[in-house]
Amino acid sequence: MKRHIQDRLLELLAAAARDAFAGQIPEEALRVDLPTDVRFGDVTTNIALQASRVLKANPRQIAQELSVSLRKRIDESDLKRYIQDIKIEGAGFINFYFARPYFQELLKEILIDKEEAFKVDFGRGEKALIEFVSANPTGPLSVAHARQAAVGDALAKVLDFMGFAVSREYYLNDEGNQINILGNSVRLRLQELLGETVVFPEDHYQGDYIYDMARTLKEKGAQGIDFAEYSSAYILDIIRKELDDFGVAFDYWYSQKSLRTSGKIQQAFDLLTEKGFLYPQDGATWLKSTAFGDDKDRVVIKSDGSYTYLAPDIAYHRDKFARGFSLLINLWGPDHHGYINRLKAAVEAQGFDPKGVQILIVQLATIFRDGKPVQMSTRRGQYITLREVLDEVGKDAARFFFLMRRTSSHLDFDLEVAKRRNSENPVYYVQYAHARISSILRSAQSSGNLAECDAALLREPEEIELIKKLGQFTYVLQVCVHTLDPYMVTVYLQEVAERFHRFYDRHRVLGQESGLTLARLALLEAAQTVLRTGLGLLGVSSPDKM
RNA sequence: GCGCCUGUAGCUCAAUUGGAUAGAGCACUUGCCUACGGAGCAAGUUGUUGCAGGUUCGAUUCCUGCCAGGCGCACCA
Numbered sequence: 001m002k003r004h005i006q007d008r009l010l011e012l013l014a015a016a017a018r019d020a021f022a023g024q025i026p027e028e029a030l031r032v033d034l035p036t037d038v039r040f041g042d043v044t045t046n047i048a049l050q051a052s053r054v055l056k057a058n059p060r061q062i063a064q065e066l067s068v069s070l071r072k073r074i075d076e077s078d079l080k081r082y083i084q085d086i087k088i089e090g091a092g093f094i095n096f097y098f099a100r101p102y103f104q105e106l107l108k109e110i111l112i113d114k115e116e117a118f119k120v121d122f123g124r125g126e127k128a129l130i131e132f133v134s135a136n137p138t139g140p141l142s143v144a145h146a147r148q149a150a151v152g153d154a155l156a157k158v159l160d161f162m163g164f165a166v167s168r169e170y171y172l173n174d175e176g177n178q179i180n181i182l183g184n185s186v187r188l189r190l191q192e193l194l195g196e197t198v199v200f201p202e203d204h205y206q207g208d209y210i211y212d213m214a215r216t217l218k219e220k221g222a223q224g225i226d227f228a229e230y231s232s233a234y235i236l237d238i239i240r241k242e243l244d245d246f247g248v249a250f251d252y253w254y255s256q257k258s259l260r261t262s263g264k265i266q267q268a269f270d271l272l273t274e275k276g277f278l279y280p281q282d283g284a285t286w287l288k289s290t291a292f293g294d295d296k297d298r299v300v301i302k303s304d305g306s307y308t309y310l311a312p313d314i315a316y317h318r319d320k321f322a323r324g325f326s327l328l329i330n331l332w333g334p335d336h337h338g339y340i341n342r343l344k345a346a347v348e349a350q351g352f353d354p355k356g357v358q359i360l361i362v363q364l365a366t367i368f369r370d371g372k373p374v375q376m377s378t379r380r381g382q383y384i385t386l387r388e389v390l391d392e393v394g395k396d397a398a399r400f401f402f403l404m405r406r407t408s409s410h411l412d413f414d415l416e417v418a419k420r421r422n423s424e425n426p427v428y429y430v431q432y433a434h435a436r437i438s439s440i441l442r443s444a445q446s447s448g449n450l451a452e453c454d455a456a457l458l459r460e461p462e463e464i465e466l467i468k469k470l471g472q473f474t475y476v477l478q479v480c481v482h483t484l485d486p487y488m489v490t491v492y493l494q495e496v497a498e499r500f501h502r503f504y505d506r507h508r509v510l511g512q513e514s515g516l517t518l519a520r521l522a523l524l525e526a527a528q529t530v531l532r533t534g535l536g537l538l539g540v541s542s543p544d545k546m
Numbered sequence: 547g548c549g550c551c552u553g554u555a556g557c558u559c560a561a562u563u564g565g566a567u568a569g570a571g572c573a574c575u576u577g578c579c580u581a582c583g584g585a586g587c588a589a590g591u592u593g594u595u596g597c598a599g600g601u602u603c604g605a606u607u608c609c610u611g612c613c614a615g616g617c618g619c620a621c622c623a
Contacts (some may be wrong), residue, residue, distance in 0.1 A: 046565065052603070059603065090566040091603065136623070178623060284621055295549075295619080302621040309623050337550060338618045361551085405559065408551080410616085412558060417572090422585055424572070432585055440582050479562065491560075491570085498570095505578090505587040546585075 005082050005102060006043060012077065016069040017047060020062075021055070041087065041095025042102075042468065048092040059092030067094055103467045104455035110470060110526040111451040115533040118473045122481050123164030127324050130156050131254075132331035133243070134171040137235040138182045139207055141242050146386040147411065148331045148362045150402035150539070153248045154486040155329070157537045162481050164327070169252040171316065174232060176256075176309075181205065182235070183228030189214035190222060209235070242386050247395055247539050259312040259319070268315040268350065269300070277349045287314070292345035292354075314346045321352050328357045329484060337361050358484055362407050368414040393418040396540045400427035400490060403538055407485045426494055430531060431543055433497035437528040438544035440509055441521065450522040457519040462503040466523060469499045470530050477537075486538065493534045500527050 048063035055062070067086050074083055084099035109117045132152030135145045152168065160166045173179070185204040192198050193214055200206075213231055243250070259265050269285075272278045277288045283303035287310070290297050300311045320328050332339070344354040367374045367384050374384060389398050397418040404426065405411045423429050458464070476492045509520040532542040 044566095049565075049603075093566070173623070176623065282621080286621095299621045304621080306621090308621065334551080334617060336618090336623095340550095363551090409559080410552085414558090420585095425585090426571080428585065432583085436583055436586085443582055475562080483563080488562090494570085501586055502588090504582085505584095508582065510582045546583090 005079065005105075008077075008079060009043065009074075009083075009096065012073045012079070013045060013047065013066075013070060016066055016073055017051070020066055020069060021051060041089075041093075042098045043096045045094050045096075046092075048088075048094060052092065060088060063088045063092040063094050070094075100456060100459070103464060103471070104458075106471050107455045107458075107467055107522060107526055108451055110529055111522055114529050118477065118530075118533065119161060119163070120474055120478065121163035122478070123159060123162055125163065125165050126327055128159055128164045128166045128327040128329060129169055129320055129323075129325040130159075130166060130329045130331070131169045131171055131320075133248075134173070135239065136173045136178045137232045137239060138178050138205060139209065139235060140238055141386040143365050143367055143384050143386065143389060143413070144333055144362075146246070146389060146398065147365045147402040148333070149243060149246055149248045149386070150399045151360075151362055151407050151486065152331045154399075154403055154489070154538050155480075155484060157539065158477060158480050158486050158489070161537060162477055167251040167325070168249070169254055170250045171254050172236075172256060174255050174257045175260075179228045179232050182231050183226070185210050186213045186217070186231045187227045190217050193218050209238070242390070245390060245395070246386060247399070254316070256312050256316070259315045260307070264315040264319055265307065265311055268318050269311075272314070272349060275349065275351075287342075287346060287349065289342050289345035289349070292348045294341045294345045298342050310342060310346065313343060314350070317343065317347050317357065318350050318352075321356070326356055330357070330359045331362050332359060334361050334363055360407060360484060363410050365402060365411040365413045368412055368416075370414070370416050374415075389413075389415070396431070397425070397427050399539045400430075403487050404490050406487050426490065427540065428546075430493045430497045430535065431540075432546060433500045434528060434531045434535070434542045435544060435546045436504065437500070437524045437531075440524060441528070442544075444510060444517075444521055450518065450525055453518040453522040454515050455519055455522065457516050458523060460503075460507055462499070462506055463520070463523060466496075466499040466503050466527060469496050470526055473530050473534070489534050489537055493531060493538075496527060496530055496534070500524075500531075 048066055049059045051057075051062050052059035067088060071086060074080055074086075082099055082102040082105075083096060085097040087095050087097070089095050130152050132148050133141070133145050135141055141149070156166045156168050181203065182205055185200075185206075188198045188200055188204065189210050192200075213234055217225070217230075269278060272287065277291065278300070279286055279288060284299045285301035286297045287300050288297055298310055299308050300314065301307060317328065340359050343359070344357060347357050348354045367389070392415055393401075401413050401418050402411065417425055418427070419425075421428055458467070473492070476488055480486050480488055503523075507520070509524065510517060512520065535542045
């Protein structure tokens with residue numbers, strides 16, 4: 001209902017603008033912004049400012065003329081009852097103020113349709129593949145992977161909610177140097193345990209888990225074992241369990257090795273050779289990536305005949321498209337940003353639209369305790385793991401905290417704050433609002449059909465402010481889709497919780513005149529729907545009691 | 547040396563992607579419990595948006611040049 005009204009308002013505005021400007025300004029300048037700051041109306045448009053640039057005329061005067069024509073159209077339509085006022089403000093913004101019936105219908109829509117009320121089919125079923133974490137199975141997941149897991153999963157949920165057909169994929173690096181080094185590390189530690197003197201190279205893995213594996217093998221015996229295969233499988237089990245406990249489930253685990261064994265790398269190379277984008281030089285084979293904006297051409301087959309990391313990636317992204325995905329989203333760590341151009345070049349060289357590949361750099365999180373960074377020593381193979389964070393603060397706080405800043409920004413994660421059970425801890429603040437509403441709804445006992453309440457009885461400023469905030473949920477999700485970043489949901493949920501707590505502090509729900517109690521219960525239930533849906537999109541639980 | 551990112555209140559970050567008086571939380575000060583969960587609410591204080599120019603009705607946002615910090619520049623993955 002809410003969007004329906006906004007869409008029709010937009011139509012009337014466009015019609016009024018067409019009359020006023022008669023093709024003097026381009027259509028794309030006709031734009032209605034969605035609700036933002038209640039100081040400046042519920043919906044606003046800067047169309048007059050846009051037009052003034054083209055027409056070289058006074059924006060306020062244009063806005064004035066436009067609003068007269070618009071008012072006339074609105075008065076002639078049934079939108080009249082939803083629009084309280086139209087004001088020209090600031091440099092020439094046209095601000096619309098909705099009347100009570102608008103908010104009443106918004107509330108009823110939420111009560112009847114629940115979370116469906118906020119869905120908009122932006123994706124139109126487009127197949128999207130989000131590839132994230134994809135850590136080499138050479139050790140437990142770090143906090144860097146943890147943030148990627150939290151962001152990737154939440155983004156997948158948001159895109160799914162907004163009409164995309166989303167799959168989650170983990171690209172499994174199951175062959176190559178790192179795996180061999182891992183296997184060798186275990187082999188050397190085992191020899192050590194068996195009393196041999198070994199030289200342990202600098203670049204080998206040193207974590208405790210290497211010793212664990214070596215000890216296990218000492219007991220079981222290691223006759224005829226493939227160390228690389230054994231140890232990577234062992235670690236993969238650990239990673240799967242960690243992700244499972246973090247609430248992140250992948251649809252596909254895509255084997256890098258399979259790209260070679262299935263001949264898909266060769267197929268991709270045949271195509272590129274045919275197109276003339278592969279050439280030999282100095283005994284190696286090069287991709288002519290400079291033809292697509294890369295700084296330099298890249299080696300894909302080394303002079304010893306083995307592939308570089310780029311080779312399987314070329315075939316991998318070709319295969320993603322071949323599997324029917326048209327939106328490929330990759331979450332990478334900041335150390336990979338130099339790799340973006342060459343991958344996009346590889347995609348384009350194969351004839352695909354590079355805009356179909358969206359690479360998001362997930363910045364690192366620094367773990368703090370009481371305001372001080374937690375020391376870590378890479379020398380001993382020790383880094384802060386997902387497991388440690390999970391054990392210390394729990395899944396809900398961990399996921400929420402990793403999402404609290406823009407994905408491309410550095411994030412400070414204070415373990416002590418995440419464990420706190422008061423308003424300093426945003427996740428508790430939001431969850432507490434949800435639990436408090438549950439408690440009130442429980443106390444209300446039989447509530448009747450809340451959707452049939454008389455929403456017109458809600459006229460306190462705190463009530464209206466809360467409804468308005470609920471009505472912005474779709475807009476927030478829209479921004480998340482547009483920016484491919486779910487972080488704004490965490491900000492929004494804190495705002496919803498804040499509006500609820502303020503309302504709660506100033507007004508009573510139970511024990512009022514029965515119509516008013518019913519209407520306020522309806523408001524709380526709608527707020528709870530938003531909180532639960534939003535937390536759900538972040539992968540955070542919505543407790544009824546805390 | 548080349549390229550990318552960042553620079554906003556004491557601290558951590560926003561600012562609807564070029565909009566209106568640059569906002570939140572923390573910290574600090576002070577109030578609010580005989581009623582639905584005080585794990586809450588309210589009030590107060592904090593700014594040369596790194597610096598200097600440019601583009602225009604309008605710049606934290608875009609462009610140029612400096613300054614500071616981070617990261618990347620492999621026939622590693």
